[in-house]
Amino acid sequence: MAPLCFNQNAARTAQQLVVFVTRKDLWRSRAKANLDMIRQMYPEKPKDQQSRRERVIKAYYSKLIPNVYFDLFGLYGWLKYIMVLITGLFRPIYREVRAKDMRVVVHKTCGLAAQNFMISMAAIGYDTCPMEGSDTWRVKRLLDLPRGAEINMIVSWGIRKPEGVYGERFRIPFDEIYRRMGQ
Numbered sequence: 813m814a815p816l817c818f819n820q821n822a823a824r825t826a827q828q829l830v831v832f833v834t835r836k837d838l839w840r841s842r843a844k845a846n847l848d849m850i851r852q853m854y855p856e857k858p859k860d861q862q863s864r865r866e867r868v869i870k871a872y873y874s875k876l877i878p879n880v881y882f883d884l885f886g887l888y889g890w891l892k893y894i895m896v897l898i899t900g901l902f903r904p905i906y907r908e909v910r911a912k913d914m915r916v917v918v919h920k921t922c923g924l925a926a927q928n929f930m931i932s933m934a935a936i937g938y939d940t941c942p943m944e945g946s947d948t949w950r951v952k953r954l955l956d957l958p959r960g961a962e963i964n965m966i967v968s969w970g971i972r973k974p975e976g977v978y979g980e981r982f983r984i985p986f987d988e989i990y991r992r993m994g995q
């Protein structure tokens with residue numbers, strides 16, 4: 813794995829490398845798993861006896877998620893996008909409906925999981941380094957991942973070695989990145 817991370821220090825000196833992988837291709841089974849759980853929470857009853865909460869949450873996984881994730885060679889995605897543009901003229905609307913938008917969404921979600929992992933590791937005394945720098949195609953082949961899987965990032969972890977650390981931390985000044993609105 814280290815050569816596939818270009819032998820950078822953080823990879824070469826690490827005891828472990830954890831590869832974070834997005835699985836947009838599994839959306840059907842993930843939506844079904846959520847729906848199965850929700851159906852256990854709310855046993856079947858006629859629509860007019862269901863609470864608003866129950867109807868909304870069931871529609872979310874049975875209608876909204878399939879509609880957002882489904883595409884047909886990008887064509888349905890563009891159709892959805894045009895409809896969103898028109899509707900969006902009149903009211904606030906969710907705009908991430910094309911396949912490329914969903915890629916951003918799953919990578920964002922996976923980034924949160926990676927961050928949780930790094931914070932948890934720090935809490936029990938380990939060091940981590942998130943790495944964007946890798947040959948993702950070769951990593952996929954090495955790990956025998958399916959076509960629909962994408963490498964989000966590789967996180968090295970263990971106890972830091974002095975030669976594995978680049979140097980002092982750099983921080984963009986807080987005032988440059990934070991803007992308080994109102995008042």
Ligand SMILES: Cc1cc2nc3c(=O)[nH]c(=O)nc-3n(C[C@H](O)[C@H](O)[C@H](O)COP(=O)(O)O)c2cc1C
Nearest residue numbers: 820821822823940941942943944945946978981982
């Ligand atoms: C998008 C992204 C890509 C990164 N890629 C690498 C990388 O390839 N190799 C590496 O050593 N660190 C990489 N880093 C990690 C940074 O070097 C740095 O450790 C991190 O952003 C902030 O760490 P700090 O909070 O300890 O300053 C990356 C960080 C980000 C946000």
